[in-house]
Amino acid sequence: MNRVQRVLAWAFGAIFVALSIVVSIETLARKLLNYSIQGADELGGYALAAGSVIAFSLALIGRNHIRVDVFHERFPKRLQAWLNVLSYVLLAAFAVLLAFVAFKVVADTLAYRSTAPTPWQTPLIWPQGVWYAGLVVFALLAVGYASRAVWLLIRGDIDTIDRDFQPKSAKEEVREELEDFAHRGGTQVAMPPSAEFTAGTREAA
Amino acid sequence: MTIAVPAILIFLLMLATMLVGMPIAVSMAAVGIIGGIAAFGGPFIDSIAPVVWGTLNENLLTCVPLFVLLGELLLRSGIADRMYTALSAWLGGLPGGLLHTNIGACALFAATSGSSVATAATIGTVALPPLYARGYSMRASLGTLAAGGTLGILIPPSINMIVYGSLTNNSIGKLFIAGIVPGILLTLSFMVYIYASSVISGTGKREAKLPLVDRLRTLTFLVPPLVVFGIVMGSLYLGIATATESAALGVVVALFFVWRAGRLNREVLETCFLQTARISGMIMLIIVAAFILNLTIGLTGIADAITKWVTSYGLSATAMLLALTLFYLILGMFMDVLSMQVATIPITYPIVTALGVDPIWFGIYIVLMCELGMITPPVGMNLFVVHGIRPDKGGIQDAIWGALPYAAIMILFTLLLMALPGLATWLPSKM
Numbered sequence: 001m002n003r004v005q006r007v008l009a010w011a012f013g014a015i016f017v018a019l020s021i022v023v024s025i026e027t028l029a030r031k032l033l034n035y036s037i038q039g040a041d042e043l044g045g046y047a048l049a050a051g052s053v054i055a056f057s058l059a060l061i062g063r064n065h066i067r068v069d070v071f072h073e074r075f076p077k078r079l080q081a082w083l084n085v086l087s088y089v090l091l092a093a094f095a096v097l098l099a100f101v102a103f104k105v106v107a108d109t110l111a112y113r114s115t116a117p118t119p120w121q122t123p124l125i126w127p128q129g130v131w132y133a134g135l136v137v138f139a140l141l142a143v144g145y146a147s148r149a150v151w152l153l154i155r156g157d158i159d160t161i162d163r164d165f166q167p168k169s170a171k172e173e174v175r176e177e178l179e180d181f182a183h184r185g186g187t188q189v190a191m192p193p194s195a196e197f198t199a200g201t202r203e204a205a
Numbered sequence: 206m207t208i209a210v211p212a213i214l215i216f217l218l219m220l221a222t223m224l225v226g227m228p229i230a231v232s233m234a235a236v237g238i239i240g241g242i243a244a245f246g247g248p249f250i251d252s253i254a255p256v257v258w259g260t261l262n263e264n265l266l267t268c269v270p271l272f273v274l275l276g277e278l279l280l281r282s283g284i285a286d287r288m289y290t291a292l293s294a295w296l297g298g299l300p301g302g303l304l305h306t307n308i309g310a311c312a313l314f315a316a317t318s319g320s321s322v323a324t325a326a327t328i329g330t331v332a333l334p335p336l337y338a339r340g341y342s343m344r345a346s347l348g349t350l351a352a353g354g355t356l357g358i359l360i361p362p363s364i365n366m367i368v369y370g371s372l373t374n375n376s377i378g379k380l381f382i383a384g385i386v387p388g389i390l391l392t393l394s395f396m397v398y399i400y401a402s403s404v405i406s407g408t409g410k411r412e413a414k415l416p417l418v419d420r421l422r423t424l425t426f427l428v429p430p431l432v433v434f435g436i437v438m439g440s441l442y443l444g445i446a447t448a449t450e451s452a453a454l455g456v457v458v459a460l461f462f463v464w465r466a467g468r469l470n471r472e473v474l475e476t477c478f479l480q481t482a483r484i485s486g487m488i489m490l491i492i493v494a495a496f497i498l499n500l501t502i503g504l505t506g507i508a509d510a511i512t513k514w515v516t517s518y519g520l521s522a523t524a525m526l527l528a529l530t531l532f533y534l535i536l537g538m539f540m541d542v543l544s545m546q547v548a549t550i551p552i553t554y555p556i557v558t559a560l561g562v563d564p565i566w567f568g569i570y571i572v573l574m575c576e577l578g579m580i581t582p583p584v585g586m587n588l589f590v591v592h593g594i595r596p597d598k599g600g601i602q603d604a605i606w607g608a609l610p611y612a613a614i615m616i617l618f619t620l621l622l623m624a625l626p627g628l629a630t631w632l633p634s635k636m
């Protein structure tokens with residue numbers, strides 16, 4: 001799963017870094033040289049369509065699709081497990097619905113050979129094809145997660161559900177931030193220049 | 206009247222499903238879809254299709270992942286961490302010492318990042334060990350960090366403003382510009398409070414002044430965030446770029462600074478990309494769900510019905526806003542703030558604009574309500590974050606009590622904004 005995440009993350013990043021460069025050049029050329037390479041707007045839309053569907057899957061794997069846990073964490077363990085499973089089942093249902101409506105969009109585009117109403121007249125099937133594929137992947141992943149959750153519930157494995165399907169708590173988010181912080185060697189960089197201050201920091205550490 | 210009451214009940218039901226822990230996006234989409242099918246039958250599904258594609262193909266919203274990426278780049282490359290050093294050299298000499306630095310660093314960090322959790326976590330990790338070692342009150346330290354972190358969504362660029370602008374069809378550029386004056390004033394209010402409480406209690410600390418040469422040297426640490434902020438906001442204000450274009454320019458400049466800092470490597474980029482994707486995926490799914498819900502609300506005329514029903518009571522705009530403040534204060538205690546904002550705007554926005562409230566002003570107001578929600582217990586995200594990184598052992602109540610004065614300042618500030626709406630609307634009117 002880590003490898004899949006990495007590949008998806010790079011694909012996502014490449015899309016938006018490339019877009020930023022193109023859009024920046026377009027903006028500067030338009031203002032400074034009064035020359036417009038048309039279509040940066042259009043490209044931005046397609047980048048978002050492709051990027052978002054990749055991001056849906058990454059957020060699913062990282063348990064980032066947001067849930068409120070204030071009451072949930074106070075419920076009895078068994079009820080918590082049921083709600084966790086229910087929320088994954090509903091998320092999967094939503095993902096499948098999105099893939100289904102995307103199919104309708106793509107089918108219409110194919111039937112009418114639609115092109116974008118822009119100077120480029122992009123055949124819409126290209127961006128929409130990528131978008132649809134991404135939503136199908138997201139739906140399959142979501143169904144996979146939901147099936148596992150249901151299976152665990154049938155087997156009565158409440159502990160595993162508790163571990164893998166719990167809403168992400170603030171504690172976990174903080175821990176992730178701290179790990180990254182320690183990793184990038186933040187404390188040394190951040191130490192103020194005064195000698196007194198440095199000594200203080202060392203004491204604390 | 207007939208449709209308004211059941212609609213409000215359904216809306217409350219939706220909030221309830223969110224509160225028992227269902228994914229926010231799913232709760233909203235489910236209510237939208239079930240409501241739509243109940244009103245129009247199966248064909249409703251067909252009308253969702255263009256909404257989903259239209260939302261995810263909207264160039265305006267492309268600035269969401271771009272601004273998230275911008276903040277991540279400055280954060281993960283360590284550029285943001287260094288700001289604290291510079292600000293402690295400049296602000297530490299005031300009564301209240303490093304507490305000012307906390308607020309100042311949060312405000313400056315906010316100017317480049319859309320995420321307040323990252324703001325509070327980063328500044329907190331840098332700041333708390335020295336604060337602890339030098340005997341600053343833990344309550345005051347945690348309070349300043351939690352409250353300072355909320356500035357992230359008021360000082361542009363702000364993800365919450367982008368979401369508000371796209372849901373209500375208002376200019377994101379104008380919202381950003383409108384956030385500047387309130388953002389600066391709220392920052393100053395926090396610092397005035399620290400100053401006053403340090404002087405009055407007589408226990409306030411201050412740091413020894415560094416020689417001017419040393420202080421000037423730290424200024425180089427402030428260059429990257431200030432340049433990025435200047436380019437993003439400058440291009441917006443001068444009308445050179447749209448929100449998405451200014452975000453793209455910001456990303457390119459941030460990449461340059463990351464390269465200059467020698468951190469443009471595989472590992473940093475991978476972390477940035479993965480984090481950006483996760484955050485953007487979460488936000489975009491909520492936005493898609495919100496637009497589906499909006500479709501149902503629009504087609505059924507529910508928003509109109511509720512607006513008519515509420516306005517028939519003859520409430521003034523001020524009375525309505527005061528009631529809403531109470532509503533958001535309570536809701537914000539229990540809900541994640543972005544979710545709160547997205548879930549309530551489709552109902553509250555038509556009501557207040559029908560009462561003559563300026564849409565840009567209301568955007569700033571909503572963001573203030575979200576800020577408040579981040580530091581009010583039991584669910585104040587920033588309280589958990591700063592509590593999670595404190596170096597000593599102690600209860601969450603220290604963070605709660607520490608942040609309380611700032612929550613009070615925010616409420617007073619909201620009232621001030623109601624009395625003087627020009628604080629938010631003047632600057633964007635000059636664009």
